[in-house]
Amino acid sequence: MSPFLEVDDLHVEIPLPYGTLHAVRGVSLTADAGEAVGLVGESGSGKSLTLRALLGLLPQPARITGGRIVLDGVDVTALPARERRRLLTGAMGMVFQDSLTALNPVMRVGEQIAEAPRRKLGMSAARAKARAVELMDRVGIPDPERRYRAYPHELSGGMRQRICIAIALSGQPRLILADEPTTALDVTIQAQVLGVIESLREADGVGLILVSHDLAVVSETCQRVYVMYAGRVVESGPIRDVLGAPRHPYSFALLRSVPDPDVPVHRLLTIPGQPPDLMEEAVECPFAARCLFVADACRQQNPPLVTLPPDRATACLRYQEADRWSDLVADSPVPEEVR
């Protein structure tokens, strides 16, 4: 059976006055119905543009320059723009990092939730309001009848993010795309908001693609992970397998700082060096300048993403040596943690 969402070789480019930034460079991913998938990678790796491209919400002047998006068996990239957008926004809801800019400041939060049921599902005003109140209750907003009339600035960050989740759910999507939905919140509220997303996913069978810097969040919430680097997926697989035995030096470097396997994995770490210039075509492995295991061959080509049956993939030429990586670097210092 084909997955609910299939993204194949997606490219996003941003024409700028001094050249073209090739930000997303052939990303392929799938999400099955009801599945939670994580997308991790350092800042600038193309996570947000990938998610936004899926919904047709790319910021100007970014544009999709290649690839296919197949939704429930339908190649939406082949459809006229309006039809494509209708299908994509009908099937998927998005939650952004910053609830303050995501919400309309001069519109009551309840009305913002009721908008999709009215517009997309054709409900009457009264039914859409009842649905909004019900959704507010489901995402854990106390006294939803009263809060329906609140404006965004009258609510706390955690409550606003719950409103955003209710909006994302209001059109009855099959998949939620969440871009760092808890990064702006403090730790206890983060856990509550993630708990809301997780319980809705389980109860309704809604799928989730979660972008996060926090590997602990991804390992608690997601079944599979895609690790992105410089606009590409460099490793993917079941989260336990990738965390337990990474097959790409970038994932390996992200995980390496954890001194004790019993200590939960936390934030992404600084890895010495810079990602490549996304204005340039990749003629070598994009991670070569920072890789602990770089060899001459890595400078000769941009490694293809190789499938490792049954369910993993890596874009490293030297993945077969991965079991020895820990021994090879046992004595070198661990990079420092960043927030």
Ligand SMILES: Nc1ncnc2c1ncn2[C@@H]1O[C@H](COP(=O)(O)OP(=O)(O)OP(=O)(O)O)[C@@H](O)[C@H]1O
């Ligand atoms: N509107 C824009 N104009 C110019 N460059 C952009 C724009 N949006 C994104 N970029 C660039 O595209 C690349 C990918 O950006 P993207 O926002 O997808 O990264 P990200 O992985 O989400 O990073 P972060 O973790 O910081 O959110 C980056 O180099 C970024 O600077």
Ligand code: SF4
């Ligand atoms: S291909 Fe070479 S440089 Fe690239 S990640 Fe693998 S070992 Fe490192």
Ligand SMILES: [Mg+2]
């Ligand atoms: Mg981002």
